Amino acid sequence: MGENHRLTQVPAMYMPKKIQARKSSIHGNGVFAVADIKKGERVIEYKGKRRTHAEVDADDAGDVETGHTFLFTLNDDYVIDANYKGNDARWINHSCDPNCEAMIEEAEGDDRTADKVFIEAIRDIKAGEELTYNYGITLAERHTPRLKKIWECRCGSPKCTGTMLQPKR
16 A cells, blocks of 8 residues: 655755865965855864863873964863864964954753854955964963964964964953
8 A cells, every 4th residue: 555655865965165275374284265255154163072171181182382283172171172083174274363263153952062163254255365263372371482482373464463372361
């Protein structure tokens, strides 16, 4: 009785990738627009392994002496560690005059590991431009001239403060 109808899902329309990671004049690798990106557009999710602050502090992934990090503070409990399962978002460089910002999206419910970080354009970005955001780094220890030098900013902006470290409030 009756026919069996099999429902098939049509894949979502393919959206061309608008960004590409490659060598940067700011520092190491960077992420560049390969197509125009509109202000307010969500560019990429910052992906990586969810780790507690204590887990990160117990290893050298967040060593303040290196001036280099793939760690992103997600919330009071967790950090996204892009050293593990990271994507191209980890290559977006810091700038004192950025064209993007990081937005934290809290998940429904109590599972804070489900929170996400997205990089969004804060102005129109032309194809060929490097994507940047302000890392907002504030270290627990005093921001000495030596640490400011370790965390030197090379963004080249007229607004450059010379360091990726932000003033403590």
